[in-house]
Amino acid sequence: MSTEIVVDAPGVHRLVPHVPREPGPGEALVRVHAVGICGSDREVYRGNRPEGYVRYPLTPGHEWSGTVQRTGAGVAASLAGRKVVGEGFRNCQVCDRCHAGETTLCTAGYAETGFTEPGAMAPTLTLPARLLHPLPDDADPTAAALLEPAACVAAAALKADARPGERVAVVGTGTLGMLAVQFLRAASPAELLVVGTDTGREALARGFGATGYHTAGRELPGGFDVVVEAAGSADAARTGAALLRRGGRLVLTGIPAPGADGLGPTGLVVRQLEVRTVFGAPPAAWAHAVRVFAAGLLDPLPLVTHELPLDAFPRAMELVGSGDPGVGKVLLRPEPGQLGPEMG
Incomplete structure (x- = not known):
């Protein structure tokens, strides 16, 4: 059975059955390959993320890579099957800052995948297709999971x-x-x-x-x-x-x-x-990161030291907060059977 992580409150999480949400108009359903963990995810789990920047209960996960499985009405069918990464900020697209391309300054208020909206610590993620950035067909999806911090x-x-x-x-x-x-x-x-x-x-x-x-x-x-x-x-x-x-x-x-x-x-x-x-990344920065990655000028893979299954979420949180210099980027892999023994 496919499962996902839900953080109900600081320090309280569950592994629950995952039911993919079919994409509505303008949306895409993505099969998640890997999801990275950073300090802000640990803030969500510990409860010290600033007020207004998290909404419980929550499926975390804002650093991810995956493959589009299905698209909703109004989305090009050719997007299905593409490897992708996706922007986290759910901007309004109509305020003056969004029109200027400064979507991280959207005046409609803060909303972001993995913090106020369901994130990628699940087998699938459904989100607005306009947030997706397609990758080359030969892109390494594990390395691509680091394109959000990139x-x-x-x-x-x-x-x-x-x-x-x-x-x-x-x-x-x-x-x-x-x-x-x-x-x-x-x-x-x-x-x-x-x-x-x-x-x-x-x-x-x-x-x-x-x-x-x-x-x-x-x-x-x-x-x-x-x-x-x-x-x-x-x-x-x-x-x-x-x-x-x-x-x-x-x-x-x-x-x-x-x-x-x-x-x-x-x-x-x-x-x-x-x-x-800098706080987050507007579309121009995402496009720049994907372009540099696709050109072979950016190699995030050496930064990954641990890959764990989704049910090892507590262990992943411990690693991220351990202060161990041998711990670099920690990834979770939502689907069972996708990886061997723990790296690192």
Whole structure:
């Protein structure tokens, strides 16, 4: 029997029978191949996601890949059988921000797959077909499950606007940081520095294109044109600013804890730093991520360290929150028989 995960309340989940929802007009039903787990999924499970950004009971899962099984009225039948990934934000399409392509700023309010709408920790997912991004027929669907965080990083890369020959740095060595290295490498920087808390991911970062690696506690270099912060802490934001030359560009992708000290306005003004922020990914960033992935310039697969069946959800939550440097991206595979023993 096919099952799905339902989180009824913080810390309370069930494995329940799954009944696919037939696609209505404008919708598609997707067979889920794999679903990734990130810190925000753990927030949902622990109950510390900000108010208004989760709705219980809930089937989580916003990072996923799959194959279209059926389409509803008004959707091209040719979409059936295609490998796809999908945007999470359920934007209204009619407000001024949506018309400007800034769908993550939709004024109709927040709604997102896996947080306020049913997510992909289930064998199938039914959603508006307009949110889907088809992949090449030969795309690796396991690697593609990381295209949601990649789209967020693509949004940061577009805002960073790194140009060939510039000095570029990434602060953070998690999934977002390693994806950022790959996107920024494609811009042909003169230097691409990665800053981490330890040396555990130095080899991986250099394999993705980093030309240098710096660990916390050492004196920071300076003079960088662009810095992408991908660690989600006030310390990382301050480190990013310290790396920049005057007039440099800082892109923040993480969300520090409420009340954390950030960047002082005096320093920003005196040094004339440009600070840009990312929360989610608009369609242009998704298109960029899929294009870079399809071109072979983005390889998320080495970041996957664990693949587990859906009923190992508690184990997956433990792994994501363990702090173990050997744990990278954790994937759940909804259908039994899709994988062998636990990786990692």
